[in-house]
Amino acid sequence: MSQSQVPKVSSGKIVRLENFPSKLISARNIDIWLPEGYSNRKKYAVVYMHDGQMLFDSTTTWNKQDWQADEVATKLMKSHKTKDFIIVGIWNGGETRHPDYFPQKPYESLSLNQKDFVIDELKKIGRTEKNFQPVSDSYLKFLVSELKPYIDQNFSVWNDPANTFVAGSSMGGLISMYAICEYPEIFGGAACLSTHWIGIFSDNDNPIPEAFLKYMEAYLPSPKTHKIYFDFGTVTLDAFYPKHQAKVDELMLKKGFTSNNWKTLKFEGEDHSEKAWAKRLHLPFEFLLKK
Template sequence: MRLVFMLLLTSFLQQIAMAQVPKVVAGTIKHYDQMPSKYVGARNIDVWLPEGYSNSKEYAVLYMHDGKALFDSSIMWNHQAWQVDKVASQLLQSHQIKDCIVVGIYNGEAKRHSEYFPQKPFKSLTQAQQDSIYKATRGATQPLFADTIQSDNYLKFIVKELKPFIDSHFATLKDRANTFIAGSSMGGLISMYAICEYPQVFGGAACLSTHWTGIFRADNNPIPATFMAYLRDHLPSPKDHKIYFDYGTVTLDALYKPFQSQVDSIMQQKGYTDANWLTKEYLGADHSERSWNKRLDVPLLFLLGK
Protein backbone atom coordinates (compact mmCIF):
# COMPACT_ATOMS: atom_id res chain seq x y z
CA MET A 1 0.00 0.00 0.00
CA ARG A 2 2.87 2.33 0.83
CA LEU A 3 4.45 1.72 -2.58
CA VAL A 4 1.12 2.37 -4.31
CA PHE A 5 0.70 5.60 -2.35
CA MET A 6 4.22 6.79 -3.29
CA LEU A 7 3.59 6.02 -6.96
CA LEU A 8 0.28 7.89 -6.88
CA LEU A 9 1.91 10.85 -5.09
CA THR A 10 4.75 10.97 -7.62
CA SER A 11 2.26 10.88 -10.49
CA PHE A 12 0.20 13.64 -8.87
CA LEU A 13 3.25 15.87 -8.34
CA GLN A 14 4.36 15.30 -11.94
CA GLN A 15 0.90 16.32 -13.17
CA ILE A 16 1.07 19.51 -11.09
CA ALA A 17 4.50 20.33 -12.50
CA MET A 18 3.33 19.65 -16.05
CA ALA A 19 0.22 21.77 -15.50
CA GLN A 20 2.43 24.77 -14.75
CA VAL A 21 4.31 24.50 -18.06
CA PRO A 22 2.52 26.92 -20.39
CA LYS A 23 1.19 25.72 -23.70
CA VAL A 24 2.12 27.81 -26.73
CA VAL A 25 0.68 28.10 -30.24
CA ALA A 26 4.05 28.82 -31.84
CA GLY A 27 7.60 27.89 -30.93
CA THR A 28 8.49 25.87 -27.85
CA ILE A 29 8.92 26.43 -24.12
CA LYS A 30 11.88 25.25 -22.08
CA HIS A 31 10.63 25.26 -18.48
CA TYR A 32 12.86 25.48 -15.43
CA ASP A 33 11.05 24.74 -12.21
CA GLN A 34 12.00 26.68 -9.07
CA MET A 35 15.35 28.03 -10.24
CA PRO A 36 17.35 28.78 -7.06
CA SER A 37 19.02 32.09 -6.27
CA LYS A 38 21.19 33.48 -3.50
CA TYR A 39 19.48 36.86 -3.92
CA VAL A 40 15.74 36.09 -4.04
CA GLY A 41 13.39 33.17 -3.55
CA ALA A 42 13.38 30.35 -6.09
CA ARG A 43 11.00 30.79 -9.01
CA ASN A 44 9.97 29.25 -12.32
CA ILE A 45 11.60 30.39 -15.54
CA ASP A 46 10.14 29.84 -19.02
CA VAL A 47 12.38 30.26 -22.05
CA TRP A 48 10.45 30.66 -25.29
CA LEU A 49 12.28 29.54 -28.42
CA PRO A 50 10.90 30.51 -31.84
CA GLU A 51 10.14 27.96 -34.51
CA GLY A 52 13.33 26.96 -36.25
CA TYR A 53 15.51 27.81 -33.26
CA SER A 54 19.05 26.62 -33.99
CA ASN A 55 22.31 26.60 -32.08
CA SER A 56 24.01 27.59 -35.30
CA LYS A 57 22.42 31.07 -35.06
CA GLU A 58 22.57 33.74 -32.38
CA TYR A 59 19.52 35.37 -30.84
CA ALA A 60 18.71 38.60 -29.05
CA VAL A 61 17.15 38.08 -25.62
CA LEU A 62 14.06 39.74 -24.17
CA TYR A 63 13.66 39.28 -20.41
CA MET A 64 10.06 39.71 -19.25
CA HIS A 65 8.60 39.94 -15.74
CA ASP A 66 5.42 38.20 -14.51
CA GLY A 67 6.41 35.18 -16.56
CA LYS A 68 3.33 33.12 -15.73
CA ALA A 69 1.14 35.66 -17.56
CA LEU A 70 3.07 35.67 -20.83
CA PHE A 71 1.98 32.63 -22.82
CA ASP A 72 -0.92 30.50 -21.62
CA SER A 73 -4.18 31.99 -20.33
CA SER A 74 -5.33 28.63 -18.94
CA ILE A 75 -2.81 28.78 -16.07
CA MET A 76 -3.77 32.34 -15.11
CA TRP A 77 -6.32 33.25 -12.43
CA ASN A 78 -8.09 35.65 -14.82
CA HIS A 79 -7.73 33.46 -17.92
CA GLN A 80 -5.77 36.17 -19.74
CA ALA A 81 -2.23 36.15 -21.17
CA TRP A 82 0.06 38.35 -23.26
CA GLN A 83 0.32 35.61 -25.94
CA VAL A 84 3.93 36.58 -26.48
CA ASP A 85 4.58 33.46 -28.54
CA LYS A 86 1.87 34.35 -31.04
CA VAL A 87 2.79 38.03 -31.39
CA ALA A 88 6.54 37.45 -31.59
CA SER A 89 6.13 34.61 -34.08
CA GLN A 90 4.05 36.75 -36.41
CA LEU A 91 6.67 39.51 -36.35
CA LEU A 92 9.50 37.02 -36.88
CA GLN A 93 7.75 35.30 -39.77
CA SER A 94 7.21 38.66 -41.49
CA HIS A 95 10.88 39.53 -40.90
CA GLN A 96 10.00 42.69 -38.97
CA ILE A 97 12.09 41.95 -35.86
CA LYS A 98 15.49 40.37 -35.31
CA ASP A 99 15.79 36.74 -34.24
CA CYS A 100 15.08 36.55 -30.52
CA ILE A 101 14.16 34.37 -27.58
CA VAL A 102 12.01 35.41 -24.61
CA VAL A 103 12.84 34.63 -20.99
CA GLY A 104 9.75 34.72 -18.76
CA ILE A 105 10.62 35.32 -15.10
CA TYR A 106 7.87 34.33 -12.68
CA ASN A 107 7.23 36.83 -9.91
CA GLY A 108 7.66 36.23 -6.20
CA GLU A 109 3.87 35.97 -5.74
CA ALA A 110 3.19 37.60 -2.35
CA LYS A 111 6.58 39.35 -2.62
CA ARG A 112 5.90 40.74 -6.10
CA HIS A 113 5.44 44.34 -4.94
CA SER A 114 8.55 44.14 -2.78
CA GLU A 115 10.63 42.82 -5.69
CA TYR A 116 9.33 45.20 -8.34
CA PHE A 117 9.28 48.50 -6.41
CA PRO A 118 12.47 50.46 -7.34
CA GLN A 119 14.61 50.45 -4.21
CA LYS A 120 16.80 53.52 -4.51
CA PRO A 121 13.86 55.90 -5.08
CA PHE A 122 12.11 54.31 -2.10
CA LYS A 123 15.17 54.82 0.10
CA SER A 124 15.21 58.52 -0.79
CA LEU A 125 11.87 58.99 0.99
CA THR A 126 11.72 59.97 4.64
CA GLN A 127 11.37 57.23 7.21
CA ALA A 128 7.82 58.33 7.94
CA GLN A 129 6.94 58.15 4.24
CA GLN A 130 8.50 54.69 3.94
CA ASP A 131 6.59 53.45 6.98
CA SER A 132 3.34 54.79 5.53
CA ILE A 133 3.95 53.11 2.16
CA TYR A 134 4.66 49.77 3.81
CA LYS A 135 1.17 49.97 5.33
CA ALA A 136 -0.49 50.33 1.90
CA THR A 137 -3.11 47.77 0.97
CA ARG A 138 -4.75 46.35 -2.11
CA GLY A 139 -8.43 46.87 -1.51
CA ALA A 140 -9.53 47.32 2.07
CA THR A 141 -7.24 44.94 3.92
CA GLN A 142 -4.81 42.97 1.70
CA PRO A 143 -1.23 44.19 2.35
CA LEU A 144 0.75 45.21 -0.73
CA PHE A 145 4.14 44.42 0.77
CA ALA A 146 4.84 40.95 2.13
CA ASP A 147 8.45 41.91 2.81
CA THR A 148 10.81 44.86 2.75
CA ILE A 149 11.60 46.21 -0.70
CA GLN A 150 14.27 44.09 -2.37
CA SER A 151 14.29 45.09 -6.02
CA ASP A 152 18.08 45.55 -5.99
CA ASN A 153 18.44 41.85 -5.14
CA TYR A 154 15.86 40.93 -7.78
CA LEU A 155 17.91 42.73 -10.42
CA LYS A 156 21.08 41.04 -9.15
CA PHE A 157 19.34 37.71 -9.69
CA ILE A 158 18.59 38.64 -13.30
CA VAL A 159 21.99 40.13 -14.12
CA LYS A 160 24.36 37.97 -12.07
CA GLU A 161 22.60 34.59 -12.13
CA LEU A 162 19.86 34.33 -14.74
CA LYS A 163 21.57 36.07 -17.67
CA PRO A 164 24.78 34.00 -17.35
CA PHE A 165 22.65 30.85 -17.21
CA ILE A 166 20.70 31.83 -20.33
CA ASP A 167 23.85 32.84 -22.20
CA SER A 168 25.53 29.52 -21.38
CA HIS A 169 22.55 27.31 -22.26
CA PHE A 170 21.21 29.04 -25.38
CA ALA A 171 22.61 30.56 -28.56
CA THR A 172 22.41 34.21 -27.54
CA LEU A 173 23.87 37.54 -28.49
CA LYS A 174 25.26 38.61 -25.13
CA ASP A 175 25.93 42.31 -25.71
CA ARG A 176 23.87 45.28 -24.54
CA ALA A 177 22.53 46.03 -28.02
CA ASN A 178 20.76 42.66 -28.03
CA THR A 179 19.58 42.43 -24.42
CA PHE A 180 16.17 43.86 -23.52
CA ILE A 181 13.80 43.91 -20.56
CA ALA A 182 10.03 44.43 -20.42
CA GLY A 183 7.00 44.32 -18.18
CA SER A 184 3.73 45.96 -17.28
CA SER A 185 2.40 47.84 -14.26
CA MET A 186 4.92 47.16 -11.46
CA GLY A 187 6.77 45.19 -14.13
CA GLY A 188 7.02 48.44 -16.08
CA LEU A 189 8.56 50.14 -13.06
CA ILE A 190 11.17 47.45 -12.51
CA SER A 191 12.02 47.47 -16.24
CA MET A 192 12.65 51.22 -16.04
CA TYR A 193 14.74 50.67 -12.92
CA ALA A 194 16.72 47.84 -14.56
CA ILE A 195 17.88 49.88 -17.55
CA CYS A 196 18.85 52.75 -15.24
CA GLU A 197 20.72 50.55 -12.77
CA TYR A 198 22.36 48.32 -15.39
CA PRO A 199 22.80 50.46 -18.52
CA GLN A 200 25.80 48.35 -19.51
CA VAL A 201 23.61 45.22 -19.61
CA PHE A 202 20.27 46.33 -21.10
CA GLY A 203 20.05 48.22 -24.37
CA GLY A 204 16.29 48.68 -24.28
CA ALA A 205 13.30 48.58 -21.95
CA ALA A 206 9.56 48.37 -22.58
CA CYS A 207 7.43 49.74 -19.75
CA LEU A 208 3.73 49.13 -20.38
CA SER A 209 1.13 50.75 -18.10
CA THR A 210 3.97 51.84 -15.83
CA HIS A 211 2.64 52.04 -12.28
CA TRP A 212 4.04 55.48 -11.45
CA THR A 213 1.93 55.77 -8.31
CA GLY A 214 3.61 52.71 -6.75
CA ILE A 215 0.51 52.15 -4.63
CA PHE A 216 -3.18 52.51 -5.47
CA ARG A 217 -3.76 56.19 -4.96
CA ALA A 218 -2.43 59.37 -6.56
CA ASP A 219 -3.51 62.03 -4.04
CA ASN A 220 -1.03 62.92 -1.28
CA ASN A 221 1.37 60.35 -2.70
CA PRO A 222 5.13 61.18 -2.56
CA ILE A 223 6.13 58.22 -4.73
CA PRO A 224 5.82 59.69 -8.27
CA ALA A 225 8.00 62.69 -7.36
CA THR A 226 10.80 60.45 -6.12
CA PHE A 227 10.62 58.41 -9.34
CA MET A 228 10.97 61.62 -11.35
CA ALA A 229 13.99 62.72 -9.33
CA TYR A 230 15.57 59.30 -9.82
CA LEU A 231 15.07 59.45 -13.58
CA ARG A 232 16.65 62.90 -13.78
CA ASP A 233 19.79 61.52 -12.17
CA HIS A 234 19.93 57.97 -13.57
CA LEU A 235 18.48 57.78 -17.08
CA PRO A 236 21.02 56.02 -19.33
CA SER A 237 22.52 57.68 -22.36
CA PRO A 238 20.14 58.04 -25.32
CA LYS A 239 23.07 57.25 -27.62
CA ASP A 240 22.88 53.52 -26.99
CA HIS A 241 19.56 52.89 -25.22
CA LYS A 242 15.91 52.74 -26.26
CA ILE A 243 12.94 53.13 -23.91
CA TYR A 244 9.25 52.54 -24.58
CA PHE A 245 6.36 53.70 -22.35
CA ASP A 246 2.60 53.44 -22.75
CA TYR A 247 -0.65 53.69 -20.82
CA GLY A 248 -4.36 53.15 -21.24
CA THR A 249 -7.12 55.44 -20.04
CA VAL A 250 -9.51 53.31 -17.98
CA THR A 251 -9.37 51.25 -14.76
CA LEU A 252 -5.99 51.56 -13.04
CA ASP A 253 -4.36 53.03 -16.15
CA ALA A 254 -6.49 56.16 -15.71
CA LEU A 255 -4.03 57.23 -12.97
CA TYR A 256 -0.96 57.34 -15.19
CA LYS A 257 -1.26 60.12 -17.79
CA PRO A 258 -0.19 63.13 -15.66
CA PHE A 259 2.85 61.26 -14.35
CA GLN A 260 3.79 59.91 -17.76
CA SER A 261 3.68 63.50 -19.06
CA GLN A 262 6.25 64.43 -16.42
CA VAL A 263 8.41 61.49 -17.46
CA ASP A 264 8.14 62.53 -21.10
CA SER A 265 9.44 66.00 -20.24
CA ILE A 266 12.42 64.45 -18.45
CA MET A 267 13.12 62.20 -21.45
CA GLN A 268 13.24 65.22 -23.73
CA GLN A 269 15.49 67.12 -21.32
CA LYS A 270 17.90 64.17 -21.31
CA GLY A 271 18.18 64.15 -25.10
CA TYR A 272 15.82 61.35 -26.01
CA THR A 273 14.12 61.66 -29.41
CA ASP A 274 11.81 59.64 -31.64
CA ALA A 275 14.81 57.53 -32.59
CA ASN A 276 15.27 56.08 -29.11
CA TRP A 277 12.11 56.81 -27.11
CA LEU A 278 8.40 56.24 -27.64
CA THR A 279 5.40 56.98 -25.41
CA LYS A 280 1.96 55.84 -26.56
CA GLU A 281 -1.52 56.50 -25.18
CA TYR A 282 -4.20 53.88 -25.86
CA LEU A 283 -7.67 55.33 -25.48
CA GLY A 284 -10.10 52.95 -23.82
CA ALA A 285 -7.40 50.41 -22.91
CA ASP A 286 -7.62 48.96 -19.41
CA HIS A 287 -5.07 47.46 -17.04
CA SER A 288 -5.00 43.85 -18.17
CA GLU A 289 -3.04 41.18 -20.01
CA ARG A 290 -5.63 41.32 -22.77
CA SER A 291 -4.85 45.00 -23.37
CA TRP A 292 -1.09 44.43 -23.30
CA ASN A 293 -1.46 41.61 -25.80
CA LYS A 294 -3.29 43.88 -28.24
CA ARG A 295 -0.40 46.35 -28.38
CA LEU A 296 2.61 44.12 -27.69
CA ASP A 297 3.70 44.33 -31.32
CA VAL A 298 4.43 48.06 -30.88
CA PRO A 299 7.18 47.76 -28.22
CA LEU A 300 8.57 44.63 -29.87
CA LEU A 301 8.94 46.49 -33.16
CA PHE A 302 10.40 49.51 -31.39
CA LEU A 303 13.05 47.53 -29.48
CA LEU A 304 13.75 44.63 -31.84
CA GLY A 305 12.77 46.01 -35.23
CA LYS A 306 15.14 45.45 -38.11
Protein backbone atom coordinates (compact mmCIF):
# COMPACT_ATOMS: atom_id res chain seq x y z
CA MET A 1 0.00 0.00 0.00
CA SER A 2 1.43 3.36 -1.03
CA GLN A 3 2.71 5.91 1.43
CA SER A 4 -0.06 8.42 1.76
CA GLN A 5 -0.40 11.42 3.96
CA VAL A 6 -1.51 10.86 7.51
CA PRO A 7 -5.03 12.27 8.03
CA LYS A 8 -5.27 15.64 9.76
CA VAL A 9 -7.62 15.58 12.72
CA SER A 10 -9.39 18.43 14.51
CA SER A 11 -8.43 17.13 17.93
CA GLY A 12 -6.33 14.32 19.36
CA LYS A 13 -3.74 12.73 17.11
CA ILE A 14 -3.22 9.92 14.63
CA VAL A 15 -0.53 7.30 15.06
CA ARG A 16 0.07 5.66 11.66
CA LEU A 17 1.30 2.07 11.44
CA GLU A 18 2.47 2.01 7.84
CA ASN A 19 1.86 -1.28 5.99
CA PHE A 20 1.20 -3.25 9.15
CA PRO A 21 2.46 -6.75 8.31
CA SER A 22 0.31 -9.88 8.53
CA LYS A 23 0.81 -13.58 7.88
CA LEU A 24 -2.91 -13.84 7.11
CA ILE A 25 -3.90 -10.97 4.82
CA SER A 26 -2.26 -8.26 2.69
CA ALA A 27 -0.31 -5.61 4.64
CA ARG A 28 -2.23 -2.39 5.17
CA ASN A 29 -2.06 0.92 6.98
CA ILE A 30 -3.56 1.22 10.44
CA ASP A 31 -4.50 4.71 11.65
CA ILE A 32 -4.93 4.87 15.41
CA TRP A 33 -6.71 7.91 16.75
CA LEU A 34 -5.85 8.94 20.32
CA PRO A 35 -8.06 11.52 22.02
CA GLU A 36 -6.69 14.81 23.29
CA GLY A 37 -4.93 14.36 26.60
CA TYR A 38 -4.38 10.62 25.95
CA SER A 39 -2.32 9.35 28.86
CA ASN A 40 -0.68 6.10 29.94
CA ARG A 41 -1.90 6.81 33.44
CA LYS A 42 -5.41 5.66 32.55
CA LYS A 43 -6.99 3.05 30.30
CA TYR A 44 -9.22 3.44 27.28
CA ALA A 45 -11.83 1.34 25.51
CA VAL A 46 -11.09 0.48 21.85
CA VAL A 47 -13.26 0.72 18.74
CA TYR A 48 -11.89 -1.21 15.75
CA MET A 49 -13.25 0.40 12.58
CA HIS A 50 -13.09 -0.93 9.02
CA ASP A 51 -12.42 1.23 5.93
CA GLY A 52 -9.88 3.12 8.05
CA GLN A 53 -8.87 5.48 5.24
CA MET A 54 -12.39 7.00 5.23
CA LEU A 55 -12.71 7.90 8.91
CA PHE A 56 -10.91 11.13 9.70
CA ASP A 57 -10.02 13.52 6.89
CA SER A 58 -12.07 14.22 3.77
CA THR A 59 -9.08 15.81 2.00
CA THR A 60 -7.40 12.39 1.81
CA THR A 61 -10.39 10.24 0.72
CA TRP A 62 -11.42 9.24 -2.80
CA ASN A 63 -14.84 10.90 -2.60
CA LYS A 64 -13.87 13.90 -0.42
CA GLN A 65 -16.12 12.67 2.40
CA ASP A 66 -15.22 11.23 5.79
CA TRP A 67 -16.91 9.88 8.93
CA GLN A 68 -15.66 12.76 11.12
CA ALA A 69 -14.92 10.04 13.67
CA ASP A 70 -12.46 12.24 15.58
CA GLU A 71 -14.95 15.12 15.94
CA VAL A 72 -17.79 12.82 16.95
CA ALA A 73 -15.71 10.92 19.52
CA THR A 74 -14.27 14.12 21.00
CA LYS A 75 -17.71 15.68 21.46
CA LEU A 76 -19.08 12.57 23.17
CA MET A 77 -16.15 12.25 25.58
CA LYS A 78 -16.16 15.96 26.41
CA SER A 79 -19.86 15.81 27.30
CA HIS A 80 -19.25 12.62 29.33
CA LYS A 81 -21.74 10.64 27.24
CA THR A 82 -19.25 7.81 26.65
CA LYS A 83 -16.29 6.32 28.41
CA ASP A 84 -12.92 7.38 27.02
CA PHE A 85 -11.86 5.42 23.95
CA ILE A 86 -9.42 5.22 21.09
CA ILE A 87 -10.25 4.33 17.47
CA VAL A 88 -8.21 1.82 15.48
CA GLY A 89 -8.88 2.52 11.79
CA ILE A 90 -7.99 -0.52 9.68
CA TRP A 91 -7.55 0.41 6.04
CA ASN A 92 -9.37 -1.73 3.54
CA GLY A 93 -7.14 -3.52 1.03
CA GLY A 94 -8.64 -1.82 -2.03
CA GLU A 95 -9.36 -4.69 -4.42
CA THR A 96 -9.40 -7.17 -1.52
CA ARG A 97 -12.16 -5.26 0.28
CA HIS A 98 -15.06 -7.42 -0.92
CA PRO A 99 -13.40 -10.79 -0.17
CA ASP A 100 -11.97 -9.46 3.14
CA TYR A 101 -15.37 -8.25 4.37
CA PHE A 102 -17.82 -10.80 2.94
CA PRO A 103 -18.80 -13.24 5.77
CA GLN A 104 -17.16 -16.50 4.77
CA LYS A 105 -19.20 -19.18 6.54
CA PRO A 106 -22.55 -17.98 5.12
CA TYR A 107 -20.96 -17.87 1.66
CA GLU A 108 -19.62 -21.39 2.03
CA SER A 109 -23.09 -22.61 2.98
CA LEU A 110 -24.38 -21.68 -0.51
CA SER A 111 -24.87 -24.33 -3.18
CA LEU A 112 -22.53 -24.37 -6.20
CA ASN A 113 -25.23 -22.80 -8.35
CA GLN A 114 -25.78 -20.06 -5.81
CA LYS A 115 -22.03 -19.34 -5.62
CA ASP A 116 -21.89 -19.14 -9.43
CA PHE A 117 -24.76 -16.65 -9.31
CA VAL A 118 -22.86 -14.50 -6.77
CA ILE A 119 -19.63 -14.64 -8.79
CA ASP A 120 -21.47 -13.65 -12.01
CA GLU A 121 -23.13 -10.72 -10.27
CA LEU A 122 -19.81 -9.49 -8.86
CA LYS A 123 -18.10 -9.88 -12.26
CA LYS A 124 -20.85 -7.81 -13.89
CA ILE A 125 -19.95 -4.77 -11.84
CA GLY A 126 -16.21 -5.36 -11.82
CA ARG A 127 -15.90 -6.30 -8.14
CA THR A 128 -14.12 -9.51 -9.10
CA GLU A 129 -12.48 -10.74 -12.28
CA LYS A 130 -11.77 -14.27 -11.22
CA ASN A 131 -13.70 -16.62 -9.03
CA PHE A 132 -14.78 -14.82 -5.90
CA GLN A 133 -13.69 -16.41 -2.61
CA PRO A 134 -14.24 -14.62 0.69
CA VAL A 135 -11.26 -14.58 3.06
CA SER A 136 -13.04 -12.90 5.95
CA ASP A 137 -12.08 -15.71 8.35
CA SER A 138 -8.43 -14.75 7.76
CA TYR A 139 -9.25 -11.05 8.04
CA LEU A 140 -10.91 -11.57 11.44
CA LYS A 141 -8.07 -13.82 12.57
CA PHE A 142 -5.68 -11.00 11.65
CA LEU A 143 -7.76 -8.63 13.74
CA VAL A 144 -7.83 -10.77 16.88
CA SER A 145 -4.48 -12.59 16.71
CA GLU A 146 -2.15 -9.99 15.14
CA LEU A 147 -3.57 -6.48 15.39
CA LYS A 148 -5.35 -6.60 18.77
CA PRO A 149 -2.33 -8.04 20.64
CA TYR A 150 -0.22 -5.22 19.17
CA ILE A 151 -2.73 -2.57 20.28
CA ASP A 152 -3.08 -4.14 23.75
CA GLN A 153 0.68 -4.14 24.18
CA ASN A 154 1.49 -0.70 22.82
CA PHE A 155 -1.41 1.44 23.99
CA SER A 156 -3.04 2.03 27.35
CA VAL A 157 -6.26 0.13 26.74
CA TRP A 158 -8.65 -2.25 28.43
CA ASN A 159 -8.50 -5.57 26.59
CA ASP A 160 -11.74 -7.23 27.79
CA PRO A 161 -14.87 -7.65 25.61
CA ALA A 162 -16.81 -5.05 27.62
CA ASN A 163 -14.34 -2.45 26.29
CA THR A 164 -13.65 -3.84 22.81
CA PHE A 165 -15.93 -2.91 19.91
CA VAL A 166 -16.06 -3.30 16.16
CA ALA A 167 -17.76 -0.95 13.70
CA GLY A 168 -18.26 -0.32 10.02
CA SER A 169 -20.73 0.46 7.26
CA SER A 170 -22.01 -1.39 4.20
CA MET A 171 -19.63 -4.37 3.70
CA GLY A 172 -17.94 -3.04 6.86
CA GLY A 173 -21.29 -3.49 8.61
CA LEU A 174 -21.40 -7.11 7.47
CA ILE A 175 -17.90 -7.88 8.71
CA SER A 176 -18.71 -6.20 12.05
CA MET A 177 -21.75 -8.46 12.45
CA TYR A 178 -19.59 -11.45 11.49
CA ALA A 179 -16.84 -10.42 13.95
CA ILE A 180 -19.11 -10.36 17.00
CA CYS A 181 -20.63 -13.72 16.01
CA GLU A 182 -17.28 -15.40 15.35
CA TYR A 183 -15.40 -13.86 18.29
CA PRO A 184 -17.93 -13.10 21.04
CA GLU A 185 -15.17 -13.61 23.60
CA ILE A 186 -13.22 -10.68 22.03
CA PHE A 187 -15.88 -8.13 20.98
CA GLY A 188 -18.57 -6.98 23.40
CA GLY A 189 -20.37 -4.77 20.88
CA ALA A 190 -20.76 -4.17 17.15
CA ALA A 191 -22.02 -1.18 15.16
CA CYS A 192 -23.32 -2.13 11.71
CA LEU A 193 -24.36 0.96 9.74
CA SER A 194 -26.16 0.55 6.40
CA THR A 195 -25.39 -3.17 6.60
CA HIS A 196 -25.07 -4.57 3.07
CA TRP A 197 -27.45 -7.49 3.57
CA ILE A 198 -27.62 -8.25 -0.15
CA GLY A 199 -23.84 -8.89 -0.41
CA ILE A 200 -23.91 -8.10 -4.14
CA PHE A 201 -25.66 -5.31 -6.05
CA SER A 202 -28.92 -6.86 -7.13
CA ASP A 203 -31.73 -8.33 -5.09
CA ASN A 204 -33.37 -10.59 -7.69
CA ASP A 205 -33.29 -14.29 -6.70
CA ASN A 206 -30.48 -13.40 -4.32
CA PRO A 207 -29.67 -16.27 -1.90
CA ILE A 208 -27.31 -14.22 0.27
CA PRO A 209 -29.66 -12.51 2.78
CA GLU A 210 -31.17 -15.88 3.68
CA ALA A 211 -27.69 -17.38 4.20
CA PHE A 212 -26.80 -14.49 6.54
CA LEU A 213 -30.00 -15.01 8.54
CA LYS A 214 -29.36 -18.72 8.95
CA TYR A 215 -25.81 -18.04 10.06
CA MET A 216 -26.93 -15.43 12.61
CA GLU A 217 -29.60 -17.78 13.91
CA ALA A 218 -26.81 -20.23 14.77
CA TYR A 219 -24.08 -17.81 15.92
CA LEU A 220 -25.51 -14.59 17.38
CA PRO A 221 -23.81 -13.93 20.73
CA SER A 222 -25.63 -13.79 24.05
CA PRO A 223 -27.74 -10.67 24.61
CA LYS A 224 -26.70 -10.86 28.28
CA THR A 225 -23.14 -9.86 27.43
CA HIS A 226 -23.25 -8.23 23.98
CA LYS A 227 -24.67 -5.15 22.31
CA ILE A 228 -25.47 -4.78 18.63
CA TYR A 229 -26.44 -1.64 16.71
CA PHE A 230 -27.94 -1.67 13.19
CA ASP A 231 -29.22 1.17 11.05
CA PHE A 232 -30.15 2.00 7.47
CA GLY A 233 -31.17 4.88 5.23
CA THR A 234 -33.84 4.62 2.55
CA VAL A 235 -32.29 5.89 -0.70
CA THR A 236 -29.49 4.86 -3.10
CA LEU A 237 -28.00 1.48 -2.05
CA ASP A 238 -29.73 1.71 1.35
CA ALA A 239 -33.11 1.34 -0.38
CA PHE A 240 -32.36 -2.41 -0.61
CA TYR A 241 -32.00 -2.83 3.16
CA PRO A 242 -35.33 -2.20 4.97
CA LYS A 243 -36.98 -5.51 4.10
CA HIS A 244 -33.88 -7.53 5.01
CA GLN A 245 -33.28 -5.57 8.20
CA ALA A 246 -36.89 -6.32 9.22
CA LYS A 247 -36.11 -10.06 9.11
CA VAL A 248 -32.91 -9.54 11.10
CA ASP A 249 -34.92 -7.56 13.67
CA GLU A 250 -37.37 -10.46 14.03
CA LEU A 251 -34.44 -12.77 14.67
CA MET A 252 -32.95 -10.40 17.26
CA LEU A 253 -36.22 -10.44 19.19
CA LYS A 254 -36.42 -14.20 18.94
CA LYS A 255 -32.88 -14.43 20.33
CA GLY A 256 -33.83 -12.37 23.37
CA PHE A 257 -32.31 -9.01 22.43
CA THR A 258 -34.11 -5.97 23.89
CA SER A 259 -33.66 -2.21 23.74
CA ASN A 260 -30.95 -2.54 26.42
CA ASN A 261 -28.61 -4.44 24.14
CA TRP A 262 -29.84 -3.87 20.61
CA LYS A 263 -30.93 -0.97 18.43
CA THR A 264 -32.12 -0.78 14.84
CA LEU A 265 -32.66 2.75 13.55
CA LYS A 266 -34.13 3.92 10.26
CA PHE A 267 -33.04 7.22 8.69
CA GLU A 268 -35.64 8.35 6.18
CA GLY A 269 -34.13 9.97 3.09
CA GLU A 270 -30.53 9.21 4.07
CA ASP A 271 -28.25 7.67 1.44
CA HIS A 272 -25.27 5.32 1.38
CA SER A 273 -22.38 7.69 2.07
CA GLU A 274 -19.79 8.78 4.62
CA LYS A 275 -21.67 12.06 4.88
CA ALA A 276 -24.77 10.18 6.07
CA TRP A 277 -22.81 7.96 8.47
CA ALA A 278 -20.97 10.95 9.98
CA LYS A 279 -24.32 12.56 10.87
CA ARG A 280 -25.37 9.61 13.00
CA LEU A 281 -22.11 8.07 14.21
CA HIS A 282 -22.70 9.56 17.67
CA LEU A 283 -25.65 7.17 18.12
CA PRO A 284 -23.80 3.85 17.89
CA PHE A 285 -20.82 5.26 19.81
CA GLU A 286 -23.11 6.42 22.60
CA PHE A 287 -25.09 3.18 22.62
CA LEU A 288 -22.03 0.91 22.77
CA LEU A 289 -19.75 3.05 24.94
CA LYS A 290 -22.09 4.77 27.31
CA LYS A 291 -20.65 5.26 30.79
